[in-house]
Amino acid sequence: MKVRDIMADNVICISHKATLKDAHELMQTRGVRHLPVISENDGTLIGVLTHKKMISAVMTMINKYGTDALARKERGQLIEDLMATDFQKLTEDEPLNIVVEYFIDNKLGCLPVIDGENKVIGIVTSSDFVKLCAHLLNK
Incomplete structure (x- = not known):
């Protein structure tokens, strides 16, 4: 299996020029815990804002x-x-057995999936692996 098999492709991103208030409202209304941050200039991925980081800043x-x-x-x-700029990125062709190691070794919550132009095309979360596990266990 590859990243494309489990990634969510309806990714909600946020501009690097947006405010914490914008991110807070977006996370609440859309029910997401991770926001890939894209450049307003060219739409490329430049960071990730996690729910944990947002809550920490709010507190x-x-x-x-x-x-x-x-x-x-x-x-x-x-x-x-606020965004993390040192983060792992994936392509949709990466094998899941490699990706799961990223999650285990780094205790990550999400990994953005990019295309050849560094544009966000998906996201893989730890929840996606739990869903995959549930699917495999029910076979």
């Missing part, structure tokens, strides 16, 4: 400024200052 703001100031502070925080 820091609440502790420092209080809940009343949260929305204002979130609007002032750019994604490009």
Whole structure:
């Protein structure tokens, strides 16, 4: 099996110029925990924002400024200052037995899938592997 067999291809991405407020609302309304971050200039993948990182930033703001100031502070925080820029990427042709090692060795929650032009075409999450495992166990 290959990455293309389990990846989600309806990926929700966010611009690096978006705010933490935008990411917070997007994660809440769309029910996602990982957002590939793309360049506004050319649409290429430049980072990843995780739910864990977003929650950490929100909690820091609440502790420092209080809940009343949260929305204002979130609007002032750019994604490009929070996103992870050192992350693993996949192509859709990578074998799953290699990919699962990335998840195990690095305790990753997601791996973006890119094409030859560094554009996001999918995402693989640890949940995708759990679903695959459930499918194989039910065979």
